[in-house]
Amino acid sequence: MAMTWHATPFPGVRFREHESRMHGGEKDRYYSIRCKVRGKDIERGLGWASTGMTPEKALRELEALRASLRADSGAAAVLPARRRKPALSFSRFWEREYFPHITKTKAASSVTVEAGIYANWLEPAFGALALGRLTADRLESLVADVLEGGRSPRTARYLVSIVSQVWNLAMEKNFALPENPCARVSITAPDKTMVRLVRPDEIRKMLGVLDRRSRDLHDAVLLALFCGLGPGELFRVSWADISLARGTISIKGSKSRRGRIVFLPSAVNELLGKRNWESFSRMGGMQLTDYLFSRKPGIKREWFSRAFDRIAQEEGWNKKGAARQERVTLASFRHMYAIWLITGGVGLSTVADLMGHKTISLLQKYARFAPSPESLCRSVLDEEWKSLLGPSQT
Incomplete structure (x- = not known):
């Protein structure tokens, strides 16, 4: 997803934290400086705390940058210092940069999961695509395919998170890329009120x-x-x-x-x-x-x-x-247990206790199966009539 930046005591100097790598008892920090040139924001990434960068050093870099601008060396003095590498294809960047990076920084189980998502989804969809041409629209289209294929929203979010990490690593390595497309991708969870009814x-x-x-x-x-x-x-x-x-x-x-x-x-x-x-x-x-x-x-x-x-x-x-919620699964039969009890007049709170739910909120999707109070009253009184007077003749 989008990178989260944190302010420092020095205006124009900010940092973001590494997901897992620690340095000096806290998460490693990547420092960046920002200033305006002719109404446009100019940003320069400086480096990680683990490589020696500090807020004070970043401030000195920022002051030097501002001094060069005041001397009217302008953007021409700034932009050449940020020579960008040409973008690679998604698959080539994954193989050359990202995968070797995560094998050193992540647990083996996480590497295995990410490699599986890459092989099953990312490589077929984006492998030959230039990294800089990966847009939010393309990513949202892949997310839709993942969800329609029966995968959970959690899997889709994990996929988007991996793409975001690929993008951030490319930015750190100074590849020429536009804004991270993952920031504009929204993932809508399926309608959990839907219940697949299984007929007798x-x-x-x-x-x-x-x-x-x-x-x-x-x-x-x-x-x-x-x-x-x-x-x-x-x-x-x-x-x-x-x-x-x-x-x-x-x-x-x-x-x-x-x-x-x-x-x-x-x-x-x-x-x-x-x-x-x-x-x-x-x-x-x-x-x-x-x-x-x-x-x-x-x-x-x-x-x-x-x-x-x-x-x-x-x-x-x-x-x-x-979709997953439209298929018969092993959980569908637990749903039928709830529906049978509620249809038979058992209250939602009782069914919640029987199923182990901590609240009845998860059972609201079954509420439409509950008989109306009028029909319950009529059923009780009909039974009492039969017991007292025998079956009705009408």
Whole structure:
């Protein structure tokens, strides 16, 4: 994104901080000086604190620059001192300058992620483009492709952040570039009020396929549908969390959700009892610390969401190119759990507690499924009529 500049005690001298590199117990600072020449701003980058630049040295450079202007050497004296390198193509600058730079200054995991984004998105879109010709319009077009391809806004922001860092490094190395285009790119998050409804006939069909292809995913979908467990919660449940006698699962809290007790419908309790016996027989004994879904004792089965997405793609359950919120995912069945309860008249605050939400704000997208107070009252009174007087004759 756009660089953030900070003022110093000396007018005309400013600095920005390095994202990660430290110097003298604080983030490394890059100093720059600014002044006006014939109504136009002239700026000269001076260097990093780690290479010896200080605010006082920057001030002396600024005073020398102003003195040259007062002597009427003017812009002609200033601009030659800022000889700019001709711009390279995006891919050449990445390979020659940016990638070697991040391999020295960033963690290996970050380098791997950035290399993947470059290979999948940036190189195909901008590889042959001269760096200086990369505009905000081109970047916004790529962001739209990323979001339409089902990637999250977070991924799109990360991509724009990488482009901004490439641009800033090129500026530091004195390449001739216009204003950073990332400053004018806005990323709109998808409409989170949209919920992909899964019809009963679709659910039955999907369960049939999953029963053949992955019994673990089949049972995980049932737990999401009838217990409201999220994808991340499913693979963390251990047998120590399950009480078949009480018909409950204890879910541990996380940063985004509260811990809670999940009450099991009778059919789900029977399903877990069957899994318990099968696991005991298959493994020749079982510890309470073993996971409900595990490849072998003590090792949880992960990547449920990816496995479901792969099967959904292979089975054609989602339209090609559909946005993430329009596709059936493992989380869709947790949505259906909420919708069924709210449609049945359960209050939003109760559903929030059952799902582990800290507030009901995340459930507002389901509010339209709630029956009206009038229909609830009519239903209650109709049942009382039947109980007292028998079915109505009209």
